[in-house]
Amino acid sequence: MEVSLPVWIVSILVLTALIAVDFFISRKPHDVSIREASIWTVVWVGLACVFGLGLFIFGDSQSGGEFFAGFITEKSLSVDNLFVFVLIMAKFSVPSIYQQRVLMFGVVLALVLRTIFILAGAAVISQFAWVFFIFGAFLIWTAWKLIQEARAEQGEEEWEENALLRWVERIAPTTKDYRGTALVVRENGKRMVTPLLIVLIAIGTTDILFALDSIPAIFGLTQDPYIVFTANAFALMGLRQLYFLIGGLLKKLVYLSYGLSVILGFIGVKLVIEAFHGIGVHELGGFEIPHVSIAFSLSFIGITLAVTTIASLMKSRGESFVEAAEHGPGHLEDADAASKDGAGNR
Numbered sequence: 001m002e003v004s005l006p007v008w009i010v011s012i013l014v015l016t017a018l019i020a021v022d023f024f025i026s027r028k029p030h031d032v033s034i035r036e037a038s039i040w041t042v043v044w045v046g047l048a049c050v051f052g053l054g055l056f057i058f059g060d061s062q063s064g065g066e067f068f069a070g071f072i073t074e075k076s077l078s079v080d081n082l083f084v085f086v087l088i089m090a091k092f093s094v095p096s097i098y099q100q101r102v103l104m105f106g107v108v109l110a111l112v113l114r115t116i117f118i119l120a121g122a123a124v125i126s127q128f129a130w131v132f133f134i135f136g137a138f139l140i141w142t143a144w145k146l147i148q149e150a151r152a153e154q155g156e157e158e159w160e161e162n163a164l165l166r167w168v169e170r171i172a173p174t175t176k177d178y179r180g181t182a183l184v185v186r187e188n189g190k191r192m193v194t195p196l197l198i199v200l201i202a203i204g205t206t207d208i209l210f211a212l213d214s215i216p217a218i219f220g221l222t223q224d225p226y227i228v229f230t231a232n233a234f235a236l237m238g239l240r241q242l243y244f245l246i247g248g249l250l251k252k253l254v255y256l257s258y259g260l261s262v263i264l265g266f267i268g269v270k271l272v273i274e275a276f277h278g279i280g281v282h283e284l285g286g287f288e289i290p291h292v293s294i295a296f297s298l299s300f301i302g303i304t305l306a307v308t309t310i311a312s313l314m315k316s317r318g319e320s321f322v323e324a325a326e327h328g329p330g331h332l333e334d335a336d337a338a339s340k341d342g343a344g345n346r
Helices: 005-025 034-058 061-091 096-127 131-152 163-171 195-219 225-236 239-252 256-278 294-327 329-340
Strands: 184-187 190-193
Touching: 005 096, 005 225, 034 061, 034 225, 034 239, 061 096, 061 195, 061 225, 061 239, 061 256, 061 294, 096 131, 096 195, 096 225, 096 239, 131 195, 131 256, 163 195, 195 225, 195 256, 239 294, 256 294
Parallel strands: none
Antiparallel strands: 184 190
């Protein structure tokens, strides 16, 4: 899809304005209620749907399909990333009233980083079609790694600090407690950083790792930089509210990693197929290499996520009742209530 420079500029300005509005509304630290999180989640998803329909109307069905496939994939990967955010918040004991500020920073930083990666990826892809082989192999390896990690998970999951974060903590004098939303304070004439800055660095460095998976994944669905950028932007915006909305449900999505591994593996294979076509190879061993349509990709992703979510909730519900039954009949009602509970009692 051909996108003119004015359209790019207007799109970036509108997205920036939306982020500014979101920041203005949440500028005062407070505990985010389920009602607030629900409303804004619906607003962000609704805006994404309107944008996608606009591509169908003013662009073409191919562009619209690519946007929705990319948006759903990126949103799903973002939900998986929320697991890590929960672990980071818990490790640093971030007060609930400051968590939305941390997440807001994370979203903005992720948008900046992914924009850089998207531009770099688009430039490389336009010059070297064989790079799809690398992207495809990386996604297939990532899919296998996700399965291995999901099968190996035992007990309470923990988040490990990276080398950069350990270095910052070692050289920077840090206050023992949080000082509101301040990142740096002065005590006894000495400048010190607050734990909030350490958390922001943790979120930021984690965002870089997330982008390494998500950018190759969406390039496997579309090579249009405009669609790649907007799908990422809409998937990330609203992530903060989604964190508070489904925080209590994250542990119930026990098969999410398996579902995402299937999707990443599928996209990886699709990238390898695209790579063969890109270098002019359309047959292998006498067999024609097929084209994977965006309609098939969108259907495959949607069905995989639906099956994963339903299976996860059924397993979690079953485990709740088994646990309640083991403790006695009086716990059955509590298990039923817990299975229906959302993020309200995180």
